[in-house]
Amino acid sequence: MAATEADIQALEAAAGLSASRPGDPANVIEFRAVTKRYEGGDTGVEDISFCVRRGEFVFLVGSTGSGKSTLMRLLIKELEPTKGHLHVAGRDLAQIDRKKVPYYRRNVGVVFQDFKLLPNRTVHDNVAYALQVTGSSRKEIRAKVPDILRLTGLSTKLHNFPDQLSGGEQQRVSVARAFVNHPPLLLADEPTGNLDPETSIGIMQLLYRINRTGTTVIVATHDSHMVDRMRRRVIELRKGRIIRDEATGRYAPRDLSTAEFGALMREPAPEPRRVREPFDDFDDAFRD
Amino acid sequence: MKVGFFLREALRSMGRNAVPSFAAMASVLVTVLVLGVFIPVVQATTGAANDVRNRVLVNVYLKTSAKQPDVQRVRQLLTSRVAHVGKLQYVSKEQAYAEQKRRFPDAYQLLGSNPLPDTFRVTPDKPDNALKLRDALSPSTPGGGRTTIDPAIDSVRNSKDDTQKILVATKVVKLTTGLLAVLLVVASILLVSNTIRLSMFSRRREVEVMKLVGATDWFIRWPFVIEGVVLGALGGALAILLLLVGKIALLDPLTAQFSLLAAPNTIHFGMLVAVLLAAAVGVSAAGSGLSLRRFLRV
Ligand SMILES: Nc1ncnc2c1ncn2[C@@H]1O[C@H](COP(=O)(O)OP(=O)(O)OP(=O)(O)O)[C@@H](O)[C@H]1O
Ligand SMILES: [Mg+2]
Numbered sequence: 001m002a003a004t005e006a007d008i009q010a011l012e013a014a015a016g017l018s019a020s021r022p023g024d025p026a027n028v029i030e031f032r033a034v035t036k037r038y039e040g041g042d043t044g045v046e047d048i049s050f051c052v053r054r055g056e057f058v059f060l061v062g063s064t065g066s067g068k069s070t071l072m073r074l075l076i077k078e079l080e081p082t083k084g085h086l087h088v089a090g091r092d093l094a095q096i097d098r099k100k101v102p103y104y105r106r107n108v109g110v111v112f113q114d115f116k117l118l119p120n121r122t123v124h125d126n127v128a129y130a131l132q133v134t135g136s137s138r139k140e141i142r143a144k145v146p147d148i149l150r151l152t153g154l155s156t157k158l159h160n161f162p163d164q165l166s167g168g169e170q171q172r173v174s175v176a177r178a179f180v181n182h183p184p185l186l187l188a189d190e191p192t193g194n195l196d197p198e199t200s201i202g203i204m205q206l207l208y209r210i211n212r213t214g215t216t217v218i219v220a221t222h223d224s225h226m227v228d229r230m231r232r233r234v235i236e237l238r239k240g241r242i243i244r245d246e247a248t249g250r251y252a253p254r255d256l257s258t259a260e261f262g263a264l265m266r267e268p269a270p271e272p273r274r275v276r277e278p279f280d281d282f283d284d285a286f287r288d
Numbered sequence: 289m290k291v292g293f294f295l296r297e298a299l300r301s302m303g304r305n306a307v308p309s310f311a312a313m314a315s316v317l318v319t320v321l322v323l324g325v326f327i328p329v330v331q332a333t334t335g336a337a338n339d340v341r342n343r344v345l346v347n348v349y350l351k352t353s354a355k356q357p358d359v360q361r362v363r364q365l366l367t368s369r370v371a372h373v374g375k376l377q378y379v380s381k382e383q384a385y386a387e388q389k390r391r392f393p394d395a396y397q398l399l400g401s402n403p404l405p406d407t408f409r410v411t412p413d414k415p416d417n418a419l420k421l422r423d424a425l426s427p428s429t430p431g432g433g434r435t436t437i438d439p440a441i442d443s444v445r446n447s448k449d450d451t452q453k454i455l456v457a458t459k460v461v462k463l464t465t466g467l468l469a470v471l472l473v474v475a476s477i478l479l480v481s482n483t484i485r486l487s488m489f490s491r492r493r494e495v496e497v498m499k500l501v502g503a504t505d506w507f508i509r510w511p512f513v514i515e516g517v518v519l520g521a522l523g524g525a526l527a528i529l530l531l532l533v534g535k536i537a538l539l540d541p542l543t544a545q546f547s548l549l550a551a552p553n554t555i556h557f558g559m560l561v562a563v564l565l566a567a568a569v570g571v572s573a574a575g576s577g578l579s580l581r582r583f584l585r586v
Pocket of ligand 2: 068189
């Protein structure tokens with residue numbers, strides 16, 4: 001048992017190293033010195049470089065206005081970088097033709113900070129729309145939509161319109177829509193922003209489960225409590241720059257079941273996070 | 289599957305956006321109604337003006353002493369040597385006499401002999417050339433009078449002395465109605481496209497979201513275009529129905545009494561219906577498709 005855990009740690013340490021190397025084929029996302037300035041002169045993000053490997057679970061933290069949403073919007077080509085390059089699955093996003101952008105976006109599920117639900121469609125039809133754009137048959141829709149709605153706990157709200165839902169329910173519809181296609185990359189911008197702690201844990205459990213199926217997940221959040229418990233890679237932004245990038249993943253054993261994961265989430269928080277310093281590595285080496 | 293899907297999408301959005309949809313339909317209806325009344329009016333007016341203009345004639349009176357060879361020579365002259373001659377009608381002394389006698393039997397009863405000359409009634413190729421034609425046939429002399437280009441011609445006169453006035457007045461009428469028609473068409477297109485643009489604008493967020501979850505431009509556009517076609521057809525059809533009722537109830541009884549309304553070159557009602565319906569559907573569908581473009585750039 002101890003041996004396997006040590007193995008996993010070794011593996012993950014190695015993987016953690018490779019994560020920082022650009023051009024690695026295992027990278028799903030590569031930011032290369034990306035800067036985004038808005039028209040008014042506001043800086044969205046400034047000189048951002050990082051890589052995310054396939055199957056990783058990454059938290060994006062930082063105070064409000066630090067550039068988390070900007071980063072997400074760059075990733076779905078809603079915004080173009082002012083400077084630098086941005087590769088997803090080996091492709092430079094700047095090279096994607098305007099006509100091809102919709103096909104690219106179908107591979108990226110997004111939970112938007114403001115949900116972005118279609119006001120004239122029911123919960124069911126909102127989720128189904130993500131399938132309809134890909135040309136899915138009605139049979140597929142009948143097979144997939146009720147499933148994902150059950151998973152997100154929306155089975156009873158099938159025929160409600162978005163304005164007949166609470167904020168948290170709308171958020172869950174947004175999660176359901178983002179994942180109904182099983183996209184290889186999932187971006188969640190504040191997926192728990194409007195939820196009570198228990199429901200937040202439910203959503204995070206869902207994201208965890210999704211991640212375990214091999215999907216790369218990036219979650220932007222203010223919820224430090226949650227981040228501390230999850231013990232995953234954390235990228236912290238401040239004023240558009242990366243000030244911390246910790247591959248904390250190795251603290252957590254990989255193969256928790258979702259229930260165990262939930263239990264972990266409910267545990268009291270470990271010691272508060274702080275900016276990583278060089279001697280931390282030294283400490284880690286002597287930890288059992 | 290696709291067509292059915294787009295149709296259902298269009299119907300759903302009309303149902304959920306009933307007010308803007310109704311506004312778009314109403315603006316199409318009003319526009320078609322106004323155009324449907326105005327187009328025949330413009331045409332009848334233009335037709336009437338043209339009618340008046342076409343009655344402009346140049347009469348070439350021969351001398352009473354003119355013999356058959358003189359008549360032939362003048363005819364030759366008119367058909368081959370003079371510019372701007374359209375139609376040529378020869379009225380001999382006898383025909384003229386018979387005609388006048390029929391119109392004024394009492395006056396001609398008193399006359400023993402025929403005082404009328406042989407006449408060529410010349411229609412200019414275009415009404416505007418009437419005065420040029422007269423000048424060509426009887427150039428003015430430096431002394432202020434007029435000569436004729438052939439000794440057998442006694443005088444050249446326009447059928448009415450106010451040819452100039454008729455020509456100017458009818459031209460003004462035609463230009464005014466033409467201008468009005470253009471303005472009306474422009475106003476209609478603006479009205480309809482603005483109504484559509486407003487209703488699009490209220491749905492731009494929706495369109496943006498569709499783009500962000502991976503919908504292609506045409507996947508979003510088709511339901512809007514179909515909606516445009518349906519609303520345009522609906523508005524157009526209602527307006528035409530009203531026009532038809534108006535025609536049967538008001539116009540047809542009047543036509544019997546006023547020749548202007550029955551002007552022969554007014555557009556045929558069926559043709560008018562087809563043109564209006566096509567325009568309504570076309571403008572509304574194209575308007576929907578085009579005004580969407582701005583919001584698809586996400
Ligand atoms: N459309 C825009 N036009 C101009 N400036 C913008 C725009 N969107 C964001 N910004 C600016 O870019 C900076 C980063 O914004 P961003 O939305 O990425 O922050 P965030 O980290 O997501 O914040 P929050 O946690 O509150 O969601 C902010 O200073 C903001 O003012
Ligand atoms: Mg944000």
